[in-house]
Amino acid sequence: MAGKYFGQPILRNEDAQLLSGKARFIDDIDLPGMLHAAFLRSDFAHARIKKIDYSAALKRSGVVAVYTAEDFGDFWRPGPLQVPPPTAIKGSVFNARTLVPIAKDKVRFSGEPLAVIIAESRYIAEDAFDDIIVEIEPLDAVNDLEKALEPGAPLVHEDLDSNLAADVVQERGNYEEARAKADVVISRKILVNRNAGAALENRGFVVEWEERSRQMTVWATTQAPIPLRNTIAARMGLFENQVRVITPFIGGGFGPKIMTSQADDVLLPWIAMKLKRPIKWIEDRRENFLATTSERDQVHYAEIALTKEGTILGVKDVFYHNTGAYDPYGMTVPLNTQTHTVSNYRVPNFYTQIKMVFTNQMVVTPVRGAGRPQGVFVMERLMDAAARELNMDPAEIRMKNLLIPDEFPLRTGIIGQDFVEGVLDSGNYKKNLEKTMEIVGYEKFRKEIQPKLRAEGKHVGIGIVTFTEGTAVGPYEGARVTIGANGKVNVATGISTQGQGHFTSFAQIVAEQVGIDVKDINVVTGDTAHFHWGAGTFASRGAAVAGSAIHNAAVKVREKIFSLASKIFEEPEENLEVGDGKVWVKSNPSQSMLLGDLALRANPTRGTIEPGVEPGLEATAYYGPPYGATGAGAVAMIVNLDPETMQVKVEHFVIVHDCGTAINPMILEGQVYGGISMGIGNAFYEKMVYDDNGQLLSASFMDYLMPQATDMPAKMELGHLVTTTPLNTLGIKGVGEAGAIPTPAAFVQAVEDALHGQVEIMESNLNPSRIFEYLQKKQ
Amino acid sequence: MDKFPITVNVNGVRYDRAVEPRLLLSDFLRHDLCLTGTHVGCEHGICGACTILFDGEPVRSCLIFAVQANGHDIRTVESLGSTENLHPLQEAFHEKHALQCGFCTPGFLMTLIPFLEKHPKPTEEEIREAIDGNICRCTGYENIIQAVKLASEKMPR
Ligand code: FES
Ligand code: FES
Numbered sequence: 001m002a003g004k005y006f007g008q009p010i011l012r013n014e015d016a017q018l019l020s021g022k023a024r025f026i027d028d029i030d031l032p033g034m035l036h037a038a039f040l041r042s043d044f045a046h047a048r049i050k051k052i053d054y055s056a057a058l059k060r061s062g063v064v065a066v067y068t069a070e071d072f073g074d075f076w077r078p079g080p081l082q083v084p085p086p087t088a089i090k091g092s093v094f095n096a097r098t099l100v101p102i103a104k105d106k107v108r109f110s111g112e113p114l115a116v117i118i119a120e121s122r123y124i125a126e127d128a129f130d131d132i133i134v135e136i137e138p139l140d141a142v143n144d145l146e147k148a149l150e151p152g153a154p155l156v157h158e159d160l161d162s163n164l165a166a167d168v169v170q171e172r173g174n175y176e177e178a179r180a181k182a183d184v185v186i187s188r189k190i191l192v193n194r195n196a197g198a199a200l201e202n203r204g205f206v207v208e209w210e211e212r213s214r215q216m217t218v219w220a221t222t223q224a225p226i227p228l229r230n231t232i233a234a235r236m237g238l239f240e241n242q243v244r245v246i247t248p249f250i251g252g253g254f255g256p257k258i259m260t261s262q263a264d265d266v267l268l269p270w271i272a273m274k275l276k277r278p279i280k281w282i283e284d285r286r287e288n289f290l291a292t293t294s295e296r297d298q299v300h301y302a303e304i305a306l307t308k309e310g311t312i313l314g315v316k317d318v319f320y321h322n323t324g325a326y327d328p329y330g331m332t333v334p335l336n337t338q339t340h341t342v343s344n345y346r347v348p349n350f351y352t353q354i355k356m357v358f359t360n361q362m363v364v365t366p367v368r369g370a371g372r373p374q375g376v377f378v379m380e381r382l383m384d385a386a387a388r389e390l391n392m393d394p395a396e397i398r399m400k401n402l403l404i405p406d407e408f409p410l411r412t413g414i415i416g417q418d419f420v421e422g423v424l425d426s427g428n429y430k431k432n433l434e435k436t437m438e439i440v441g442y443e444k445f446r447k448e449i450q451p452k453l454r455a456e457g458k459h460v461g462i463g464i465v466t467f468t469e470g471t472a473v474g475p476y477e478g479a480r481v482t483i484g485a486n487g488k489v490n491v492a493t494g495i496s497t498q499g500q501g502h503f504t505s506f507a508q509i510v511a512e513q514v515g516i517d518v519k520d521i522n523v524v525t526g527d528t529a530h531f532h533w534g535a536g537t538f539a540s541r542g543a544a545v546a547g548s549a550i551h552n553a554a555v556k557v558r559e560k561i562f563s564l565a566s567k568i569f570e571e572p573e574e575n576l577e578v579g580d581g582k583v584w585v586k587s588n589p590s591q592s593m594l595l596g597d598l599a600l601r602a603n604p605t606r607g608t609i610e611p612g613v614e615p616g617l618e619a620t621a622y623y624g625p626p627y628g629a630t631g632a633g634a635v636a637m638i639v640n641l642d643p644e645t646m647q648v649k650v651e652h653f654v655i656v657h658d659c660g661t662a663i664n665p666m667i668l669e670g671q672v673y674g675g676i677s678m679g680i681g682n683a684f685y686e687k688m689v690y691d692d693n694g695q696l697l698s699a700s701f702m703d704y705l706m707p708q709a710t711d712m713p714a715k716m717e718l719g720h721l722v723t724t725t726p727l728n729t730l731g732i733k734g735v736g737e738a739g740a741i742p743t744p745a746a747f748v749q750a751v752e753d754a755l756h757g758q759v760e761i762m763e764s765n766l767n768p769s770r771i772f773e774y775l776q777k778k779q
Numbered sequence: 780m781d782k783f784p785i786t787v788n789v790n791g792v793r794y795d796r797a798v799e800p801r802l803l804l805s806d807f808l809r810h811d812l813c814l815t816g817t818h819v820g821c822e823h824g825i826c827g828a829c830t831i832l833f834d835g836e837p838v839r840s841c842l843i844f845a846v847q848a849n850g851h852d853i854r855t856v857e858s859l860g861s862t863e864n865l866h867p868l869q870e871a872f873h874e875k876h877a878l879q880c881g882f883c884t885p886g887f888l889m890t891l892i893p894f895l896e897k898h899p900k901p902t903e904e905e906i907r908e909a910i911d912g913n914i915c916r917c918t919g920y921e922n923i924i925q926a927v928k929l930a931s932e933k934m935p936r
Contacts, residue, residue, distance in 0.1 A: 021859075022861075199882075200826060200882045201820065202820075498880055670918060706916065709907040712907075716921055
């Protein structure tokens with residue numbers, strides 16, 4: 001449905017500001033009289049707090065105040081359950097132990113705050129760390145997911161009988177019966193390790209309490225400004241309209257910025273009110289690594305049952321999921337794993353069980369991919385093991401089992417992160433795979449290129465996988481579209497933006513309806529003073545859910561333009577046309593009016609109005625889907641492995657994806673590229689490593705390696721397919737996480753192939769020495 | 780803590796200030812001079828977001844103290860084009876969608892300015908090497924590489 005604006009690769013409105021260093025990020029905010037906060041964090045992962053003596057810190061010049069849990073009195077309490085578990089899953093167990101703002105009595109992960117220091121500068125606040133004496137009794141740390149559930153394991157939460165955070169079983173069909181009929185049953189243990197979101201900008205929080213107007217203003221790097229505003233208002237006993245949350249430009253989100261971390265969100269507003277001075281806290285990289293959130297850590301015991309022709313009869317997957325020290329984000333991540341394990345293949349019988357485990361590690365919440373890469377990794381590895389066992393080509397076995405369009409909409413029988421049973425709405429999964437094979441030249445590589453290169457002694461391999469991405473989940477978003485007397489448009493919505501190009505793509509949606517150029521459309525995201533209903537930017541839902549709300553509002557404004565102009569021109573609406581910032585009579589274009597002038601006329605200041613007419617060229621609308629839209633795709637990758645160094649170079653990377661209608665193909669491709677780089681990082685560079693004491697050994701960019709320009713594929717190709725979703729008028733599915741989801745599965749398959757299938761690799765985070773270890777073990 | 784007087788030339792303007800010897804150059808630029816275009820992503824010299832030109836050479840301002848800049852010439856992203864009148868390199872980033880959140884961008888630009896002066900017609904390999912010390916978490920670098928190619932065509936030689 002490409003139009004003049006919608007669907008076009010329009011260059012971004014926000015670029016000039018960002019490129020010239022004139023965009024305001026959180027740390028650029030400087031308020032008169034502002035104080036600075038620093039958190040003293042625990043070096044121990046699991047310990048009892050005996051005493052914290054900060055008297056010496058208070059004597060340091062420039063230190064204004066120090067607080068520990070005790071100093072907050074009754075104000076101290078565990079934070080909210082940000083995402084409750086779905087009640088629809090019968091028989092499930094969920095033990096909510098939500099994040100506390102600051103450790104009291106006990107420390108449960110390394111990096112948990114012990115004290116907050118407020119000083120005239122950040123330098124001084126950190127100097128005061130040395131003045132604080134913490135008496136602590138270390139306890140054994142819980143790290144291993146399986147041992148954590150054994151009797152006698154140390155307890156992260158001593159009021160629980162075990163470290164079990166949740167136990168959820170979902171089943172469709174009957175796996176055991178299917179297994180009994182199968183020709184082949186393959187079981188594997190599969191590991192996925194922890195990765196960081198690692199947005200380039202760390203988190204930050206600035207709060208000002210203006211006592212005379214009794215208004216609190218908060219600037220935050222949050223992906224969910226409205227829930228944050230609501231939490232702060234509730235905790236501070238204020239009305240929602242006394243708290244304004246503003247998100248400035250945000251330097252990347254990728255999930256962890258959705259989290260209210262309590263230490264900043266709850267404690268700093270309280271302190272700012274007490275001290276009557278603005279306070280700023282900017283997270284540093286070490287804090288970001290230790291104490292924001294991250295995910296992926298799972299141990300799967302998975303099994304696939306097939307006929308000897310390679311038709312899947314059933315899949316069983318029992319997995320341990322690390323939720324870290326607390327579980328404020330409910331079960332979003334492991335539920336996504338459950339829904340994505342079998343979503344693109346025909347699996348009539350599926351048994352899946354989550355055992356969610358508390359450990360003495362940082363809290364787990366979604367990171368780009370959010371449980372989906374794990375599900376896809378497990379399924380794709382099972383498919384590969386099955387292909388090997390049955391002597392089939394990896395592409396062939398996939399093609400055989402992929403769902404076909406006639407089967408949609410397909411109810412999956414598995415309840416997902418949005419609390420409703422999954423429904424696959426649309427898609428053409430086989431075509432995704434076919435097109436991928438075509439672009440990468442699969443047959444030719446297998447039959448001609450690979451044998452030739454192997455004969456030359458090269459270790460080249462190919463990986464090919466498919467995936468789905470459940471996106472665009474509810475509950476809802478809203479938007480207000482207003483044409484001003486200046487003839488320009490203001491669009492306000494409740495979600496926030498971390499680089500996804502909303503300032504342009506949302507403008508394109510509106511431009512298409514009101515005929516005003518994208519450059520003249522100002523989009524405001526993440527400012528509760530401009531729009532104050534909504535949930536936030538997560539689950540690849542911004543473009544589809546907020547975008548649909550914006551579309552609905554823009555359509556209403558368009559209707560208002562026609563209705564008012566029809567009265568003024570005394571012409572029926574169908575004789576009118578809108579475009580280039582004006583409305584005119586088709587048969588007599590000289591009879592026209594600028595939309596800015598029409599906006600003035602829409603707000604009469606004397607006289608009467610007709611009943612039912614609302615003022616202004618303005619409209620507010622909402623959109624909420626019954627369930628999420630599912631995007632899909634396939635990836636192929638050719639790698640070249642150096643047998644000396646075990647370094648793996650991705651020579652050719654192909655992704656074909658289908659996310660329905662594109663609002664802006666340029667921005668969409670950018671999202672896919674970014675996801676791919678995170679996927680490559682997850683597969684070969686990035687790994688959060690905890691030692692037995694619960695110490696994070698990879699808490700800097702020196703230890704946690706992210707892909708650099710030279711690590712990216714020499715050749716990248718993107719293919720697009722479009723099957724529109726019936727779930728929203730625009731036909732949009734989300735895409736933000738697509739690249740990150742299938743990449744580790746394809747990478748591992750390609751590495752195995754490069755090693756002539758000598759080794760089988762059942763873990764998702766490789767590196768040269770790990771590959772070397774596999775080969776050593778083999779010999 | 781005692782303060783020391785320094786004189787620094789930043790983007791062609793002379794600043795006389797007194798600073799603590801431990802003050803990072805990045806903090807000095809951002810918070811003392813309010814030149815917030817230079818960003819800080821790691822404060823340990825890896826990400827490259829804080830890259831500035833120090834006597835014409837790209838350096839990481841988070842790894843230098845402000846006192847070390849005494850008597851030196853600094854250029855930050857603010858010395859390139861303005862919002863209304865972008866530098867050709869900035870224009871190329873805009874046209875090739877080489878930025879998403881834009882947090883890393885000033886560091887890339889300041890790395891690339893001297894690079895393109897030295898390599899007016901860089902190969903793709905050279906471009907990858909040139910930006911290898913700058914981390915971008917959003918773009919996957921592909922469009923940045925395309926932008927540098929475009930810039931090399933646009934920039935006067
Ligand atoms: S902030 Fe200086 S290199 Fe990262
Ligand atoms: S554009 Fe976000 S880090 Fe590069």
